[in-house]
Amino acid sequence: MAADFRRGLPNEGRRGAWPQGRRQRPGPARSMAAAAGPDEADEAVRGTCEDASVCKRFAVSVGYWKDPYIQYFVRQAKERKAPEINRGYYARVHGVSYLIKAFLERTECNCQIVNLGAGMDTLFWRLKDENLLPRKYFEVDFPMIVARKIHNIKSKPPLSKPIMESHSGDSLLIDSHSLDSSRYSIVGADLRFSSDLEEKLKKHSLDVHLPTLLVAECVLVYMTPQQSANLLKWAANTFPVAMVINYEQVNMRDRFGQIMIENLQRRQCNLAGVELCTSLQSQRERLLESGWENARAIDMMKVYSFLPQADVKRIEALEFLDEKELFEQLMQHYCICWASKDSSNLGLANIDF
Numbered sequence: 001m002a003a004d005f006r007r008g009l010p011n012e013g014r015r016g017a018w019p020q021g022r023r024q025r026p027g028p029a030r031s032m033a034a035a036a037g038p039d040e041a042d043e044a045v046r047g048t049c050e051d052a053s054v055c056k057r058f059a060v061s062v063g064y065w066k067d068p069y070i071q072y073f074v075r076q077a078k079e080r081k082a083p084e085i086n087r088g089y090y091a092r093v094h095g096v097s098y099l100i101k102a103f104l105e106r107t108e109c110n111c112q113i114v115n116l117g118a119g120m121d122t123l124f125w126r127l128k129d130e131n132l133l134p135r136k137y138f139e140v141d142f143p144m145i146v147a148r149k150i151h152n153i154k155s156k157p158p159l160s161k162p163i164m165e166s167h168s169g170d171s172l173l174i175d176s177h178s179l180d181s182s183r184y185s186i187v188g189a190d191l192r193f194s195s196d197l198e199e200k201l202k203k204h205s206l207d208v209h210l211p212t213l214l215v216a217e218c219v220l221v222y223m224t225p226q227q228s229a230n231l232l233k234w235a236a237n238t239f240p241v242a243m244v245i246n247y248e249q250v251n252m253r254d255r256f257g258q259i260m261i262e263n264l265q266r267r268q269c270n271l272a273g274v275e276l277c278t279s280l281q282s283q284r285e286r287l288l289e290s291g292w293e294n295a296r297a298i299d300m301m302k303v304y305s306f307l308p309q310a311d312v313k314r315i316e317a318l319e320f321l322d323e324k325e326l327f328e329q330l331m332q333h334y335c336i337c338w339a340s341k342d343s344s345n346l347g348l349a350n351i352d353f
């Protein structure tokens, strides 16, 4: 995540764009991003999938956390990622996991998870190893990304075996843009079109009456405020018992945030929803306005301070962090927001760090 600022891609650091970074002057970035056509713009958004997973794989290879599956989805980074990037991803992965596990605990895994814009995320496999699988785990991403993920799953037994092991009943359904087994399903769909999304998920046995957790890890910001509001409203109206977790940028109106935006735009990647990333308050409000309740939002520096301190100490010893101030600024420009709807009184409103 920190990577993003340093390398110019908020959250998903790429090579090359950053070195002069903080001192860079705003250039013709806005016009370049605006000039990109819809296909090019979507391609840049799809590119963030690779950025996120390469950063996660690098941090895993240094020992920040364990993920035996990420290696099957992405290549190892050619260059080292900066320590502040690795620490940022550590906080992101642990912060999001913490809330997911709290939801699984409250529902006793009698629930479903829908990971929106899942990219090459490996959570399904990690939850299976921990015996924490929900009744069904869904992933959604652009068809092109899904095709890549399915290819990896089909060709790598450490990925396909857990799906087969958790499958029961008829043979599983698989084509180039979707895979459906009893516990894991992946669907190629554009999140900007919620009726198409719902239809596809229902074909894969989405049960709207089951407690449902929707996860959007660095995804909504790539949609316009209207498009992400439609998605959030669809979710709030569709599932009577549900929680949503959104990880993304915050405090983007200050100078640091503006440079993050400019660096991205220079690479044709437009944060179409950035105006909702103004403050923790604006993040909470967008959830409440979309029909969610009990909305909370905290920045990643706070999340970092809430993580188990023995493990934080361990990861802080892995690499020397020179730029403490940069790390803190980065962490203050990302947040986790969550909200719930709980007609069954499962205690979802009390989930907190």
Ligand SMILES: C[S@@+](CC[C@H](N)C(=O)[O-])C[C@H]1O[C@@H](n2cnc3c(N)ncnc32)[C@H](O)[C@@H]1O
Binding pocket: 011, 012, 045, 046, 047, 048, 049, 052, 053, 116, 117, 118, 119, 120, 121, 140, 141, 142, 145, 189, 190, 191, 192, 216, 217, 218, 219, 222, 223
């Ligand atoms: C920054 S990546 C994050 C991937 C994953 N959530 C993670 O944190 O590792 C953003 C992902 O959202 C997906 N995405 C963005 N907009 C989307 C849309 N409109 N429809 C489907 N997927 C989308 C991208 O393709 C990409 O895989």
